[in-house]
Amino acid sequence: MxxxxxxxxxxxxxxxxxxxxxxxxxDGLPVVLPTRRRVEAMIxxxxxxxxxxxxxxxxxxxxxxxxxxxINAVMGxxxxxxxxxxxxxxxxxxxxxxNLNGVSQTTHMCVSLIIVNGPIARELGxxxxxxxxxxxxxxxxxxxxxxxxxxxxxxxxxxWDTDKSTLSHPGEYAFCIAEEEEDNPWPPxxxxxxxxxxxxxxxxxxxxxxxxxxxxGTPEEMLHVLTDSMCSLGNNNxxxxxxxxxxxxxxxxxxxxKRGWSKDDVRHYLWEHARRPLSDxxxxxxxxxxxxxxxxxxxxxxxxxxxxxxxxRLPVTPTPEDIHIVVAGGRSYFAAVLPxxxxxxxFAVTRPILRPAR
Amino acid sequence: xxxxxxxxxxxxxxxxxxxxxxxxxGARIALVDDNLDIPFTTHLELLLxxxxxxxxxxxxxxxxxxxxxxxxxxxxxxxxxxIVGIGL
Numbered sequence: 001m002x003x004x005x006x007x008x009x010x011x012x013x014x015x016x017x018x019x020x021x022x023x024x025x026x027d028g029l030p031v032v033l034p035t036r037r038r039v040e041a042m043i044x045x046x047x048x049x050x051x052x053x054x055x056x057x058x059x060x061x062x063x064x065x066x067x068x069x070x071i072n073a074v075m076g077x078x079x080x081x082x083x084x085x086x087x088x089x090x091x092x093x094x095x096x097x098x099n100l101n102g103v104s105q106t107t108h109m110c111v112s113l114i115i116v117n118g119p120i121a122r123e124l125g126x127x128x129x130x131x132x133x134x135x136x137x138x139x140x141x142x143x144x145x146x147x148x149x150x151x152x153x154x155x156x157x158x159x160w161d162t163d164k165s166t167l168s169h170p171g172e173y174a175f176c177i178a179e180e181e182e183d184n185p186w187p188p189x190x191x192x193x194x195x196x197x198x199x200x201x202x203x204x205x206x207x208x209x210x211x212x213x214x215x216x217g218t219p220e221e222m223l224h225v226l227t228d229s230m231c232s233l234g235n236n237n238x239x240x241x242x243x244x245x246x247x248x249x250x251x252x253x254x255x256x257x258k259r260g261w262s263k264d265d266v267r268h269y270l271w272e273h274a275r276r277p278l279s280d281x282x283x284x285x286x287x288x289x290x291x292x293x294x295x296x297x298x299x300x301x302x303x304x305x306x307x308x309x310x311x312x313r314l315p316v317t318p319t320p321e322d323i324h325i326v327v328a329g330g331r332s333y334f335a336a337v338l339p340x341x342x343x344x345x346x347f348a349v350t351r352p353i354l355r356p357a358r
Numbered sequence: 359x360x361x362x363x364x365x366x367x368x369x370x371x372x373x374x375x376x377x378x379x380x381x382x383x384g385a386r387i388a389l390v391d392d393n394l395d396i397p398f399t400t401h402l403e404l405l406l407x408x409x410x411x412x413x414x415x416x417x418x419x420x421x422x423x424x425x426x427x428x429x430x431x432x433x434x435x436x437x438x439x440x441i442v443g444i445g446l
Contacts, residue, residue: 006363016361025364036360058425062366071364102423153364344423 001040003050003067020075027145027152027173031075042070045080046087047356054087055094058101060156064090069150076146076174081124082139084353086146088202089114089176092351093147099345103206104157107164108236110206110341111171113245114144115326116178117190118200120353126178129250130330133177133210144174169209177328183250184327185257192263193350200353205324206346207245208235210336215248219256222335223269229337230274230323231316233284238276238314239291240342243322246270247336249329263325271320275313282310291342324348379439383411388434391443392422399443 010016016033020026032038043050043066050067057064066087073086093100093112103112116126116139127137135141157163165172181188190201213229215222230237230244237244248256248266256266281288306312316339317323329336340346379385387406391399399416406412417434419426422444426434434440 003362006367008361008363010359010361016359019361033359034362034364036362039362068364068366071362075364099421099424101425102421106423149364154366344421 001043001050003036003039005067005071007036024158025153026075027148029145029173031149032077034071034074038074039067039070042073042078042080042083043067045356046083046354054090057090057094057151057155059105059162060154062154062156064094064150064154068154069146072149072153073142073146076144076149077138077142078146079142082143082146084355085116085120085124085139085143085202086150088200088351088353089143089147089204090150092202092204092349093151095349095351097345097347098204098206098349099347100151100155102345103341104151104155105162105164106341106344107166108341108344109165109167109169109208110346111169111175111209112147112204112206112346113171113338114147114176115189115203115205116143116176116200116353117181117188117195117203118353119198120200120355121178121181126176128178128180128328129183132180132247132328133336140176140178141174144171144176147176148172148174171209177326179326180250180328183254183331185253186263186325186327189324189326190350193348195350195352200355201350202353203324203348203350205243205245205338205340205348207338207340210247210338213335213337214333215252215335216333217255219259219261219266222252222255223266223273226335226337227270227274230270230339231276232339233276233280235316235339236342236344237316237339239281239284239288240344241316241318241322242342242344243324243340243347244316245324245326245338245340247326247328247338249332249335250327251331252335253327254331264320267323267325268320270323271315271317274316274323277310278307278312278314279310281314318343376438382406382439384413385438386413386415388415388417388437388440389443390417390419390426390430390434390440392419395443402441 054064126139195201
Protein backbone atom coordinates (compact mmCIF):
# COMPACT_ATOMS: atom_id res chain seq x y z
CA MET A 1 0.00 0.00 0.00
CA UNK A 2 1.37 3.40 -0.97
CA UNK A 3 1.37 5.57 2.12
CA UNK A 4 2.94 9.03 2.20
CA UNK A 5 3.15 9.76 5.92
CA UNK A 6 6.48 10.28 7.53
CA UNK A 7 7.47 7.25 9.61
CA UNK A 8 9.68 6.58 12.59
CA UNK A 9 11.53 3.41 13.41
CA UNK A 10 11.38 2.63 17.11
CA UNK A 11 12.18 -0.56 18.96
CA UNK A 12 11.13 0.31 22.46
CA UNK A 13 7.37 0.35 23.20
CA UNK A 14 7.60 2.70 26.18
CA UNK A 15 9.82 5.08 24.27
CA UNK A 16 7.33 5.13 21.40
CA UNK A 17 4.37 5.87 23.67
CA UNK A 18 6.27 8.70 25.36
CA UNK A 19 7.29 10.14 22.01
CA UNK A 20 3.64 10.89 21.22
CA UNK A 21 3.43 13.03 24.34
CA UNK A 22 6.72 14.77 23.61
CA UNK A 23 5.69 15.66 20.08
CA UNK A 24 2.21 16.85 21.12
CA UNK A 25 0.49 14.16 19.04
CA UNK A 26 -1.89 13.00 21.73
CA ASP A 27 -4.63 14.51 23.85
CA GLY A 28 -3.23 13.71 27.29
CA LEU A 29 -3.84 9.96 27.22
CA PRO A 30 -1.55 7.27 25.82
CA VAL A 31 -2.40 5.98 22.35
CA VAL A 32 -2.39 2.70 20.49
CA LEU A 33 0.75 2.93 18.39
CA PRO A 34 -0.09 3.48 14.70
CA THR A 35 2.15 0.87 13.18
CA ARG A 36 2.18 0.54 9.41
CA ARG A 37 0.48 -2.86 9.67
CA ARG A 38 -2.42 -1.53 11.77
CA VAL A 39 -2.89 1.54 9.57
CA GLU A 40 -2.86 -0.50 6.38
CA ALA A 41 -5.47 -2.89 7.80
CA MET A 42 -7.68 0.09 8.69
CA ILE A 43 -7.46 1.52 5.17
CA UNK A 44 -7.80 -1.86 3.45
CA UNK A 45 -11.09 -2.46 5.26
CA UNK A 46 -12.67 0.59 3.59
CA UNK A 47 -11.27 -0.13 0.12
CA UNK A 48 -10.68 3.61 -0.31
CA UNK A 49 -7.69 5.40 -1.77
CA UNK A 50 -5.36 6.37 1.11
CA UNK A 51 -4.79 9.78 -0.50
CA UNK A 52 -8.48 10.59 -0.97
CA UNK A 53 -9.18 13.66 1.17
CA UNK A 54 -12.37 14.70 2.93
CA UNK A 55 -10.96 18.23 2.87
CA UNK A 56 -8.98 20.47 5.20
CA UNK A 57 -9.92 20.22 8.87
CA UNK A 58 -10.31 23.62 10.51
CA UNK A 59 -8.94 25.60 12.14
CA UNK A 60 -5.42 24.84 10.88
CA UNK A 61 -6.43 23.03 7.73
CA UNK A 62 -4.58 19.72 7.78
CA UNK A 63 -5.92 17.54 4.99
CA UNK A 64 -8.20 14.77 6.23
CA UNK A 65 -6.88 12.04 3.96
CA UNK A 66 -8.03 8.50 4.51
CA UNK A 67 -4.45 7.67 5.48
CA UNK A 68 -4.14 10.35 8.16
CA UNK A 69 -7.60 9.59 9.51
CA UNK A 70 -6.69 5.90 9.68
CA ILE A 71 -3.55 6.71 11.69
CA ASN A 72 -5.62 8.70 14.17
CA ALA A 73 -8.29 5.98 14.28
CA VAL A 74 -5.66 3.39 15.21
CA MET A 75 -4.37 5.73 17.91
CA GLY A 76 -7.90 6.09 19.30
CA UNK A 77 -8.28 2.35 19.68
CA UNK A 78 -10.46 1.59 16.65
CA UNK A 79 -10.64 -1.74 14.89
CA UNK A 80 -10.96 -1.62 11.08
CA UNK A 81 -14.74 -2.18 11.38
CA UNK A 82 -15.04 1.10 13.28
CA UNK A 83 -13.34 3.14 10.59
CA UNK A 84 -16.39 3.72 8.33
CA UNK A 85 -18.17 5.20 11.37
CA UNK A 86 -15.23 7.53 12.01
CA UNK A 87 -15.21 8.63 8.36
CA UNK A 88 -18.95 9.37 8.41
CA UNK A 89 -18.53 11.37 11.61
CA UNK A 90 -15.68 13.39 10.12
CA UNK A 91 -17.66 14.09 6.95
CA UNK A 92 -20.59 15.27 9.05
CA UNK A 93 -18.41 17.53 11.22
CA UNK A 94 -16.80 19.06 8.15
CA UNK A 95 -20.13 20.02 6.59
CA UNK A 96 -20.26 23.84 6.58
CA UNK A 97 -23.59 23.73 8.44
CA UNK A 98 -21.74 22.35 11.46
CA ASN A 99 -19.22 25.24 11.43
CA LEU A 100 -16.44 23.09 12.83
CA ASN A 101 -14.10 26.06 12.65
CA GLY A 102 -16.21 27.87 15.20
CA VAL A 103 -17.00 24.80 17.28
CA SER A 104 -13.29 24.06 17.67
CA GLN A 105 -12.32 27.57 18.68
CA THR A 106 -15.23 29.05 20.59
CA THR A 107 -14.98 30.09 24.22
CA HIS A 108 -18.20 28.10 24.78
CA MET A 109 -17.85 24.52 26.05
CA CYS A 110 -19.61 22.74 23.18
CA VAL A 111 -18.10 19.58 21.71
CA SER A 112 -19.37 17.69 18.68
CA LEU A 113 -21.38 14.72 19.92
CA ILE A 114 -21.44 11.70 17.58
CA ILE A 115 -24.73 9.77 17.52
CA VAL A 116 -24.67 6.39 15.75
CA ASN A 117 -27.83 4.88 14.26
CA GLY A 118 -28.62 1.73 12.33
CA PRO A 119 -27.81 -1.98 12.55
CA ILE A 120 -24.08 -1.23 12.65
CA ALA A 121 -24.49 0.14 16.17
CA ARG A 122 -25.60 -3.22 17.52
CA GLU A 123 -23.17 -5.21 15.35
CA LEU A 124 -20.17 -3.27 16.66
CA GLY A 125 -21.35 -3.20 20.25
CA UNK A 126 -22.00 0.54 20.64
CA UNK A 127 -23.71 1.29 23.92
CA UNK A 128 -27.17 2.84 23.68
CA UNK A 129 -28.47 1.79 27.10
CA UNK A 130 -27.40 2.19 30.75
CA UNK A 131 -24.57 4.67 31.15
CA UNK A 132 -24.75 5.70 27.51
CA UNK A 133 -22.71 8.88 27.93
CA UNK A 134 -20.19 7.12 30.14
CA UNK A 135 -17.38 4.64 29.88
CA UNK A 136 -17.10 0.89 29.44
CA UNK A 137 -17.70 0.36 25.72
CA UNK A 138 -14.90 0.20 23.21
CA UNK A 139 -16.92 1.31 20.19
CA UNK A 140 -18.22 4.48 21.83
CA UNK A 141 -14.81 5.28 23.28
CA UNK A 142 -12.66 4.43 20.26
CA UNK A 143 -14.81 6.09 17.59
CA UNK A 144 -15.28 9.14 19.80
CA UNK A 145 -11.58 9.43 20.54
CA UNK A 146 -10.51 8.78 16.95
CA UNK A 147 -12.53 11.78 15.80
CA UNK A 148 -11.15 13.94 18.60
CA UNK A 149 -7.57 12.94 17.77
CA UNK A 150 -8.14 13.82 14.11
CA UNK A 151 -9.35 17.27 15.18
CA UNK A 152 -6.29 17.51 17.43
CA UNK A 153 -3.61 16.36 15.02
CA UNK A 154 -5.03 17.53 11.68
CA UNK A 155 -7.26 20.42 12.74
CA UNK A 156 -4.80 21.74 15.29
CA UNK A 157 -7.59 22.27 17.82
CA UNK A 158 -5.53 22.15 20.98
CA UNK A 159 -6.27 24.06 24.18
CA TRP A 160 -3.03 26.04 24.43
CA ASP A 161 -3.38 27.23 20.86
CA THR A 162 -6.57 27.53 18.83
CA ASP A 163 -9.11 25.85 21.13
CA LYS A 164 -10.31 28.75 23.26
CA SER A 165 -12.96 26.91 25.26
CA THR A 166 -13.24 28.57 28.67
CA LEU A 167 -14.09 25.38 30.55
CA SER A 168 -14.63 22.68 27.91
CA HIS A 169 -15.93 19.28 29.05
CA PRO A 170 -14.76 15.65 29.25
CA GLY A 171 -16.30 14.92 25.85
CA GLU A 172 -13.14 16.46 24.41
CA TYR A 173 -11.60 13.01 24.90
CA ALA A 174 -14.48 11.07 23.35
CA PHE A 175 -18.16 11.98 22.88
CA CYS A 176 -20.06 9.25 21.11
CA ILE A 177 -23.30 7.40 21.79
CA ALA A 178 -25.68 5.16 19.89
CA GLU A 179 -29.42 5.64 19.87
CA GLU A 180 -31.49 2.80 21.35
CA GLU A 181 -33.60 1.65 18.41
CA GLU A 182 -35.05 -1.64 19.68
CA ASP A 183 -36.52 -0.42 22.96
CA ASN A 184 -37.90 2.68 21.31
CA PRO A 185 -41.48 3.29 20.17
CA TRP A 186 -40.54 6.12 17.82
CA PRO A 187 -38.62 6.52 14.55
CA PRO A 188 -34.89 6.88 15.23
CA UNK A 189 -33.05 10.15 14.75
CA UNK A 190 -31.47 9.35 11.37
CA UNK A 191 -34.83 8.33 9.88
CA UNK A 192 -36.38 11.59 11.08
CA UNK A 193 -33.49 13.31 9.32
CA UNK A 194 -34.12 11.66 5.97
CA UNK A 195 -32.18 8.41 6.03
CA UNK A 196 -33.89 5.12 5.16
CA UNK A 197 -35.13 2.85 7.96
CA UNK A 198 -32.58 0.12 8.56
CA UNK A 199 -29.71 2.18 7.16
CA UNK A 200 -26.58 3.15 9.07
CA UNK A 201 -25.86 6.79 9.76
CA UNK A 202 -24.04 9.19 12.02
CA UNK A 203 -25.38 12.50 13.27
CA UNK A 204 -23.10 15.08 14.85
CA UNK A 205 -24.32 17.92 17.03
CA UNK A 206 -22.14 20.31 19.03
CA UNK A 207 -23.41 20.58 22.56
CA UNK A 208 -22.62 20.83 26.23
CA UNK A 209 -22.35 17.74 28.35
CA UNK A 210 -25.59 16.10 29.49
CA UNK A 211 -27.57 18.02 32.13
CA UNK A 212 -29.50 15.54 34.27
CA UNK A 213 -33.28 15.86 34.31
CA UNK A 214 -35.21 13.94 36.99
CA UNK A 215 -37.96 12.88 34.64
CA UNK A 216 -40.65 10.48 35.71
CA GLY A 217 -44.45 10.23 35.77
CA THR A 218 -47.17 11.21 33.35
CA PRO A 219 -46.31 12.90 30.07
CA GLU A 220 -47.42 16.22 31.50
CA GLU A 221 -45.23 15.76 34.57
CA MET A 222 -42.21 14.76 32.50
CA LEU A 223 -42.74 17.66 30.12
CA HIS A 224 -43.03 20.08 33.03
CA VAL A 225 -39.54 19.24 34.27
CA LEU A 226 -38.04 18.92 30.79
CA THR A 227 -39.23 22.35 29.68
CA ASP A 228 -37.87 23.92 32.85
CA SER A 229 -34.49 22.28 32.30
CA MET A 230 -34.27 23.35 28.67
CA CYS A 231 -34.71 27.08 29.23
CA SER A 232 -32.12 27.73 31.92
CA LEU A 233 -30.73 31.23 31.61
CA GLY A 234 -27.20 29.82 31.54
CA ASN A 235 -27.82 28.15 28.19
CA ASN A 236 -26.61 29.83 25.04
CA ASN A 237 -29.87 28.69 23.48
CA UNK A 238 -31.86 31.01 25.72
CA UNK A 239 -29.95 33.97 24.32
CA UNK A 240 -29.02 33.05 20.75
CA UNK A 241 -31.35 30.10 20.02
CA UNK A 242 -29.74 27.59 17.63
CA UNK A 243 -30.49 23.95 18.38
CA UNK A 244 -30.73 21.76 21.47
CA UNK A 245 -30.79 18.02 22.20
CA UNK A 246 -33.08 16.14 24.56
CA UNK A 247 -32.20 12.56 25.48
CA UNK A 248 -35.13 10.53 26.80
CA UNK A 249 -34.57 7.10 28.24
CA UNK A 250 -36.58 4.15 26.82
CA UNK A 251 -38.98 4.16 29.78
CA UNK A 252 -39.72 7.86 29.26
CA UNK A 253 -40.39 7.23 25.56
CA UNK A 254 -42.60 4.24 26.34
CA UNK A 255 -44.66 6.29 28.80
CA UNK A 256 -45.20 8.98 26.19
CA UNK A 257 -46.08 6.48 23.46
CA LYS A 258 -48.49 4.52 25.67
CA ARG A 259 -50.50 7.70 26.12
CA GLY A 260 -50.50 8.49 22.43
CA TRP A 261 -47.68 11.01 22.23
CA SER A 262 -45.55 10.85 19.09
CA LYS A 263 -42.01 12.20 19.15
CA ASP A 264 -43.22 15.18 17.16
CA ASP A 265 -45.97 15.84 19.73
CA VAL A 266 -43.31 15.95 22.43
CA ARG A 267 -41.07 18.20 20.33
CA HIS A 268 -43.84 20.71 19.65
CA TYR A 269 -44.90 20.78 23.28
CA LEU A 270 -41.31 21.40 24.34
CA TRP A 271 -40.96 24.24 21.85
CA GLU A 272 -44.19 25.87 22.95
CA HIS A 273 -43.46 25.62 26.67
CA ALA A 274 -39.67 25.76 27.15
CA ARG A 275 -39.70 29.56 27.24
CA ARG A 276 -38.68 32.48 29.44
CA PRO A 277 -40.16 35.95 29.53
CA LEU A 278 -38.07 38.58 27.78
CA SER A 279 -37.77 40.37 31.12
CA ASP A 280 -35.79 37.36 32.45
CA UNK A 281 -33.33 37.63 29.59
CA UNK A 282 -33.07 41.38 30.06
CA UNK A 283 -32.29 40.85 33.74
CA UNK A 284 -29.13 39.00 32.65
CA UNK A 285 -27.68 42.25 31.38
CA UNK A 286 -27.09 44.20 28.26
CA UNK A 287 -24.81 41.65 26.62
CA UNK A 288 -27.46 38.95 26.74
CA UNK A 289 -30.09 41.21 25.29
CA UNK A 290 -27.66 42.34 22.62
CA UNK A 291 -27.35 38.77 21.37
CA UNK A 292 -31.06 38.50 20.66
CA UNK A 293 -31.06 41.85 18.87
CA UNK A 294 -28.03 40.85 16.86
CA UNK A 295 -29.81 37.73 15.69
CA UNK A 296 -32.87 39.76 14.77
CA UNK A 297 -30.86 42.41 12.95
CA UNK A 298 -28.86 39.80 11.08
CA UNK A 299 -32.15 38.35 9.83
CA UNK A 300 -30.98 34.82 10.57
CA UNK A 301 -34.34 33.77 11.94
CA UNK A 302 -37.87 34.78 11.10
CA UNK A 303 -38.76 35.82 14.63
CA UNK A 304 -42.16 34.62 15.76
CA UNK A 305 -42.30 36.91 18.76
CA UNK A 306 -42.10 40.57 19.68
CA UNK A 307 -38.61 41.39 20.93
CA UNK A 308 -39.70 44.77 22.23
CA UNK A 309 -42.47 43.48 24.51
CA UNK A 310 -41.11 42.50 27.98
CA UNK A 311 -43.92 39.99 28.52
CA UNK A 312 -43.03 38.05 25.37
CA ARG A 313 -42.06 34.47 26.17
CA LEU A 314 -38.92 33.57 24.26
CA PRO A 315 -38.41 30.04 22.89
CA VAL A 316 -35.07 28.23 23.16
CA THR A 317 -34.88 27.49 19.44
CA PRO A 318 -36.22 29.25 16.37
CA THR A 319 -38.43 26.30 15.35
CA PRO A 320 -39.64 23.02 16.90
CA GLU A 321 -37.45 21.15 14.40
CA ASP A 322 -34.37 22.61 16.08
CA ILE A 323 -35.10 20.47 19.13
CA HIS A 324 -33.49 17.06 18.53
CA ILE A 325 -34.80 14.10 20.50
CA VAL A 326 -32.83 10.88 20.97
CA VAL A 327 -33.86 7.80 22.94
CA ALA A 328 -30.97 6.29 24.91
CA GLY A 329 -29.95 5.22 28.39
CA GLY A 330 -31.34 2.81 30.97
CA ARG A 331 -35.02 2.37 31.85
CA SER A 332 -35.09 4.70 34.81
CA TYR A 333 -35.99 8.15 36.08
CA PHE A 334 -33.48 10.30 34.31
CA ALA A 335 -33.42 12.13 31.00
CA ALA A 336 -30.89 14.70 29.85
CA VAL A 337 -30.79 18.04 28.11
CA LEU A 338 -27.70 18.93 26.08
CA PRO A 339 -27.86 22.61 25.11
CA UNK A 340 -26.19 23.62 21.88
CA UNK A 341 -23.78 26.39 21.04
CA UNK A 342 -26.58 28.70 19.94
CA UNK A 343 -27.19 30.29 16.58
CA UNK A 344 -23.46 30.40 15.82
CA UNK A 345 -23.35 26.83 14.51
CA UNK A 346 -22.63 23.32 15.64
CA PHE A 347 -25.91 22.38 14.00
CA ALA A 348 -26.86 18.74 13.55
CA VAL A 349 -25.61 17.09 10.37
CA THR A 350 -26.35 13.49 9.37
CA ARG A 351 -24.22 11.37 7.03
CA PRO A 352 -24.58 7.76 5.92
CA ILE A 353 -22.04 5.21 7.09
CA LEU A 354 -20.60 3.66 3.94
CA ARG A 355 -19.91 0.01 4.56
CA PRO A 356 -17.15 -1.47 2.41
CA ALA A 357 -18.26 -3.38 -0.68
CA ARG A 358 -18.07 -7.13 -0.07
CA UNK B 359 8.57 -1.27 14.58
CA UNK B 360 7.55 1.34 12.06
CA UNK B 361 5.26 4.05 13.43
CA UNK B 362 3.37 6.43 11.14
CA UNK B 363 3.18 10.10 12.04
CA UNK B 364 -0.38 11.41 12.65
CA UNK B 365 0.26 15.01 11.60
CA UNK B 366 1.32 16.73 8.40
CA UNK B 367 4.78 18.31 8.30
CA UNK B 368 4.68 21.93 9.46
CA UNK B 369 4.21 24.36 6.58
CA UNK B 370 7.37 26.09 5.43
CA UNK B 371 5.89 28.87 3.29
CA UNK B 372 4.92 31.65 5.66
CA UNK B 373 3.82 34.91 4.07
CA UNK B 374 6.31 37.68 4.68
CA UNK B 375 4.94 40.01 7.31
CA UNK B 376 4.37 43.64 6.48
CA UNK B 377 6.58 46.20 8.06
CA UNK B 378 5.15 47.36 11.38
CA UNK B 379 3.60 50.84 11.23
CA UNK B 380 5.61 53.51 13.04
CA UNK B 381 2.77 56.03 13.01
CA UNK B 382 -0.92 55.62 12.21
CA UNK B 383 -1.25 59.27 11.12
CA GLY B 384 -2.37 59.24 7.50
CA ALA B 385 -2.24 55.44 7.35
CA ARG B 386 -5.07 53.43 5.86
CA ILE B 387 -6.30 50.98 8.49
CA ALA B 388 -8.80 48.19 7.90
CA LEU B 389 -11.12 47.73 10.88
CA VAL B 390 -12.71 44.29 10.67
CA ASP B 391 -15.47 43.16 13.00
CA ASP B 392 -18.66 41.14 13.04
CA ASN B 393 -21.04 43.90 14.13
CA LEU B 394 -21.42 42.31 17.54
CA ASP B 395 -20.48 45.46 19.40
CA ILE B 396 -21.05 48.33 17.00
CA PRO B 397 -20.69 51.13 19.63
CA PHE B 398 -17.25 49.84 20.64
CA THR B 399 -15.99 49.56 17.07
CA THR B 400 -17.41 52.95 16.17
CA HIS B 401 -15.70 54.53 19.16
CA LEU B 402 -12.42 52.92 18.14
CA GLU B 403 -12.84 54.27 14.61
CA LEU B 404 -13.49 57.72 16.01
CA LEU B 405 -10.34 57.62 18.13
CA LEU B 406 -8.23 56.47 15.21
CA UNK B 407 -9.55 59.16 12.90
CA UNK B 408 -9.94 62.15 15.20
CA UNK B 409 -7.10 61.63 17.65
CA UNK B 410 -4.57 59.91 15.41
CA UNK B 411 -5.43 61.05 11.89
CA UNK B 412 -5.82 57.57 10.43
CA UNK B 413 -8.00 56.70 7.46
CA UNK B 414 -10.26 53.86 8.55
CA UNK B 415 -12.02 51.40 6.31
CA UNK B 416 -14.74 49.42 8.11
CA UNK B 417 -15.14 45.82 6.97
CA UNK B 418 -17.84 43.58 8.38
CA UNK B 419 -17.59 39.81 8.73
CA UNK B 420 -20.88 38.08 7.98
CA UNK B 421 -20.33 35.70 10.89
CA UNK B 422 -18.50 36.13 14.15
CA UNK B 423 -17.69 32.44 14.36
CA UNK B 424 -16.54 31.49 10.85
CA UNK B 425 -13.47 32.72 8.99
CA UNK B 426 -13.82 35.90 6.95
CA UNK B 427 -14.55 35.37 3.26
CA UNK B 428 -11.48 35.47 1.03
CA UNK B 429 -12.57 38.76 -0.59
CA UNK B 430 -12.76 40.47 2.77
CA UNK B 431 -9.29 39.21 3.77
CA UNK B 432 -7.90 40.44 0.45
CA UNK B 433 -9.51 43.85 0.99
CA UNK B 434 -8.05 44.11 4.47
CA UNK B 435 -4.63 43.08 3.18
CA UNK B 436 -4.50 46.12 0.89
CA UNK B 437 -4.48 48.40 3.93
CA UNK B 438 -1.28 49.34 5.74
CA UNK B 439 -2.59 47.69 8.91
CA UNK B 440 -5.66 45.77 9.98
CA ILE B 441 -7.43 45.61 13.32
CA VAL B 442 -9.59 42.52 13.71
CA GLY B 443 -12.17 42.28 16.48
CA ILE B 444 -12.78 38.83 17.89
CA GLY B 445 -15.05 37.51 20.59
CA LEU B 446 -16.92 39.76 22.95
